[in-house]
Amino acid sequence: MGAVAAAAGSAVGLGNVWRFPYVVGEDGGAVFLLLYVIFTALISIPIMMTEFAIGRKTGLPVTSAFSKLAPGSKWGLIGVLGMLTAFLIISYYNIVSGWTLYYSVASVSGWLDSLSEPEVTDFFSSLSSDPFRCIIWMVIMLTATAVVVAQGVSGGIEKYSKILMPLLFILILVMVVRAMLLPGGLDGLAFFVKPDFSKLTTRTVFDALGQSFFSLSIGMGTMTTYGSYLRKTENISSTAIHVASIDFLVAFLSGAVIFPCVFAFGINPGEGPGLVFVTLPNIFNQMPFGRIFSSCFFLLLVVAALTSSVSLLEVVVAYFKQSFKMGRRRATILASVSCLFFGLCCSLSQAVFNIFDNVTANIMMPIGALLIVIFAVTRIKREDMRAELEKHGKPFRLFNLYYFLVRYVVPVVIGIIFINGIVAWLSK
Ligand code: TRP
Numbered sequence: 001m002g003a004v005a006a007a008a009g010s011a012v013g014l015g016n017v018w019r020f021p022y023v024v025g026e027d028g029g030a031v032f033l034l035l036y037v038i039f040t041a042l043i044s045i046p047i048m049m050t051e052f053a054i055g056r057k058t059g060l061p062v063t064s065a066f067s068k069l070a071p072g073s074k075w076g077l078i079g080v081l082g083m084l085t086a087f088l089i090i091s092y093y094n095i096v097s098g099w100t101l102y103y104s105v106a107s108v109s110g111w112l113d114s115l116s117e118p119e120v121t122d123f124f125s126s127l128s129s130d131p132f133r134c135i136i137w138m139v140i141m142l143t144a145t146a147v148v149v150a151q152g153v154s155g156g157i158e159k160y161s162k163i164l165m166p167l168l169f170i171l172i173l174v175m176v177v178r179a180m181l182l183p184g185g186l187d188g189l190a191f192f193v194k195p196d197f198s199k200l201t202t203r204t205v206f207d208a209l210g211q212s213f214f215s216l217s218i219g220m221g222t223m224t225t226y227g228s229y230l231r232k233t234e235n236i237s238s239t240a241i242h243v244a245s246i247d248f249l250v251a252f253l254s255g256a257v258i259f260p261c262v263f264a265f266g267i268n269p270g271e272g273p274g275l276v277f278v279t280l281p282n283i284f285n286q287m288p289f290g291r292i293f294s295s296c297f298f299l300l301l302v303v304a305a306l307t308s309s310v311s312l313l314e315v316v317v318a319y320f321k322q323s324f325k326m327g328r329r330r331a332t333i334l335a336s337v338s339c340l341f342f343g344l345c346c347s348l349s350q351a352v353f354n355i356f357d358n359v360t361a362n363i364m365m366p367i368g369a370l371l372i373v374i375f376a377v378t379r380i381k382r383e384d385m386r387a388e389l390e391k392h393g394k395p396f397r398l399f400n401l402y403y404f405l406v407r408y409v410v411p412v413v414i415g416i417i418f419i420n421g422i423v424a425w426l427s428k
Helices: 003-011 014-026 030-058 062-069 074-109 117-128 131-151 154-180 185-193 202-215 222-228 236-264 275-284 290-323 328-348 350-379 382-389 399-426
Strands: none
Touching: 003 154, 003 222, 003 236, 003 290, 014 030, 014 074, 014 202, 014 236, 014 275, 014 290, 030 062, 030 185, 030 202, 030 222, 030 236, 030 350, 030 382, 030 399, 062 074, 062 222, 062 290, 062 350, 074 117, 074 131, 074 275, 074 290, 074 328, 074 350, 117 131, 117 275, 131 154, 131 290, 131 328, 154 185, 154 236, 154 275, 154 290, 185 236, 202 350, 202 399, 222 290, 236 275, 236 382, 275 290, 290 328, 328 350, 350 399, 382 399
């Protein structure tokens, strides 16, 4: 499998289609988008390259890469932090995957057909406020994830997703066109792309950084593990840029569908985690063959969610296997049952769900990322890093810029945003 396709499979998921639009909507629209682009280019891409380089250099997954490069030190804790982050993400991620699965079943069955706008909103709130249904659909998605991981067939799933993800992409493109043509659609687009700097807050900056990490699956060692599969001939810098561009494009296009609809149908952009679900059924209702589009869209999104969920559970299972010397099956069962427990807490309480969502993206991933870059500049020699990034045989012309970013810009910026963000978050 192509390196870009494999890493993009982990990166592209609910983070792009579900999380990105809702956070943009809560955080003032285009200002958030602008910050998101800046952070992705200057902070996240260099971090992804660093993770890839560490993984390839050691040939080891995150659970052992750091301890190999710094034996006897505490740096191996980066792997533990990554495992905990993955663990908490799966717990609420599968609730959203469950909603998505429910929506695909509802689309196929025609339950979403010709609902009026308030009915679409009620449809979602009756689902999200019904723990019983949330749990059932979450359990189905979590079980599917566990079966794939236990059988060790994630490669097979990724092969399908290599065909299905471009389809999802095309579908989103069609939806963008339809959304733009809605009356009021262009106001929505303006909200999304024309920055209003009066909406800039500490919170916006904090969330934009967290969303960029979440969407690219960085700061928790997943990309270190992917790096260990990279061949010597692969160009790390261009792989990272490609993955980030694909990921950004999917997120951007999702926003370009959602916000025109939000404005056309009079939905509150700050609606929160339900935004996608109260918005999209309205546009499918206005499309010819809407029911088919809707069914395909939600099914493809289920696949995207499943591939991300599988690679999250892999992180936890790898850790259990190694630390407790367990077999793959046992480790998978233990990991998924524990995730189920935390998942139950998230489905019973909106507050717990929000805390998990915020703490993983905005706190745990930035800490992980910060530790990874500090490790890279203190424990790996500059020339060794250069050698790793140039292993495919061509000089990396931007190496000095890369190193400057990783050494100074990334840690300082993460540090400042992080501390301010925490203060703002606590005093909210
Ligand atoms: N990036 C994924 C998404 O956008 C979510 C995610 C975060 C993830 N960290 C990860 C997926 C680690 C796999 C592995 O949906």
